Amino acid sequence: MDSTAEDGEGTGRRLRELRRARGLKQQDLASDDVSVSYISLIESGKRTPSAAVVALLAERLGCTPGYLLTGQDDTRTRELELKAAFADLSLHNGADAEALQAFSEVLAAAPVLPEATVRRARLGQALALERLGRLEAAAQALTALYEDPRCVAGSAEWSRLAAALSRCHQALGDQVLSVEIGERALRRLDQLGLEATDDHIQLGAVLVGCYRSRGDLAKARLVADRLIRIADDGGGRSAQRETYWNAALVARSQGRIDEALALAERACALLAESDHLRHHALLRTVYGTLLLSCEPADPERAHQLLERSHAQLVDVGTPAEQASAQTGLAWACLRLDRAAEARQHASRALALLRDEPRGESVEARAVLAHAQFAEGEDQQARDTLRAAAQQLRQLPTDRSSAAAWRRIADVWHRHGHTAEAGAAYRQALDDAGLPGLPAATDRAGVPGAAR
Structure with missing residues (x-):
């Protein structure tokens, strides 16, 4: 085959690939000067187009004539690589839609x-x-990249993909798959015997979050403690911050509030060296809610932190992250005897969560009901708590659901509804794996019963 024929085939192949990538049909490129049949002949390599035809087709495809002819277009490539760098920066700064x-x-x-x-x-x-x-779209895209044979196990890209995929399935509510992905990835890293990098540590931090979400706090603490040791020995600031942050969340879930505050303060100190606005905002949300849980509580400072957090998350956070800050603000307002404001914040949180059955929605409803009771709207409050319970029954049964039932029970109890509170407390114990005696127990079968 002569060189002209080879050039024609290459030009035709690039023309076809670029047209399809643009979502165009052959007729979309046709004009008075270039027929559909002629474009088909070029793409099949049976015709070599003139310079004028190449220039016309390149203009319609948004590339240079040089690319169609040779496959090389340094100017266009540099422009696109700069755009990719801009997109990375936008993602880092929380401008997700722009990215x-x-x-x-x-x-x-x-x-x-x-x-x-x-x-x-x-x-x-x-x-x-x-x-x-x-x-769902994110999980599909991440899975395709993660399962691509070109993605090398142990590489920085592989670690980021494993962490993102685990995190994504956690957010979708598939706690089993999210933990499985994280555990399998960490086992693979251990088998490879690679020195831990920041990407590896952050993968472990995601797994800690998955354990915590599933209610497996013992495993979460074990992994968190291991990650802190690794990060302190040689991890970068980002890895250290991530591990202390997640360790604080685990400690809070286990009721070790003083320890959680100390860990969060360490994470805050490390974060002070970073310019990552979203991480600053998220850590303020965590720290603010911790200040509401400690004794004595500091609702004024918590409210200030949560307000700053929410103001930043409006620009750089996801709807769920904004909702978390709103829910925290609602609890802070209740502690400050500002029930009307608490109600507004809780309602905004529910609007951001789109009323989907998830733990965050149950929490927002609990604080909303608390505010409604405080304002004397008992019927609305009861309806809100029943809606929260209905959503909670749609979620997996684990320690997280037990904690949510406990929250609902406390609200019922606080406002004098003992029967409803008792039922919610019993459900909390069941979800925690502590069921009571059967309802119809024969007295003779009760240990220690009089005979």
Whole structure:
């Protein structure tokens, strides 16, 4: 085959690939000067287009004539790589919608880009989808990248993908799969015998969060303690911050509030060296809610921290993260005897969560009911708590659900509804794995009963 024929085949192949990448049909490229049949002949390599035709087709495809002819377009490639860098920066700063748009524009031109840039954009696009709450699309994109044979186990990309995929399934409510992905990835790292990197430590931190969400606090603490030792020995600031942050959440879940505050303060000190606005806001949310749980509580300071957190999360946080800050503000307002404000914050949290059956929605309803009781709206409060219980029954049964039942029970009890409180307390014990005696127990079968 002569060189002209080879050039024609290459041009035709690039024309076809770029047209399909743009979502165009052959007729979309046709004009008075170039027929559909002629475009088909070019794509099949049976015709070599003139310079004028190449220029016309390149204009319609948004590339340079040089790319169609040779496959090389340094100017366009540099522009797209700069756009990918801008998208990374947007994602880092919490401008998730901007990042998604930029990554999508880069991927639309994938045929002219190096494979490394394409994979970087695909990962960024998936992370932006996750941040925007489009979890199913994010999980699908992350799975495709993670299972790609070119993704090498133990690499930084592989660790980021494993962490993101585990985190995404946790947010989707699949606690079993989220833990399985994290555990399998950490086992693989142990088998490889690689020195722990920040990416590896952050993968472990995600697994700690999954354990905590599932209510497996013993495992969460074991992994968190191990990660703190590794991070303190040689991890970067980011890895240390992540481990202390997650360890604080575990300590809070176990009721070790003083320890949780100390760990959170350590995370705050490490975070002071970072410019990551979203992480600053999220840690303020955690620290603010801890200040409401300790004795004595500090609702004024908690309210200040949560207000600052929410103001930043409006710009850089996900709806669920904004809702968490709103729920925290509602509890702080109740501690400050500002029931009307508490009600507003709780209602905003529910609106952000779209009334989906999830633990965050149950928590928001509990504080809303508390505020409604405080304002004398008993019937509305009872309806709100019943709605919370109905949602909670749709969630997996574990220590997290037990804690949510306990919260509902406390609200019932606080406002004098002892029968409803008793039923919720019993459900909390059942979910925690502590069922009571059967309802119809024969007296003779009760240990210590008189005969």
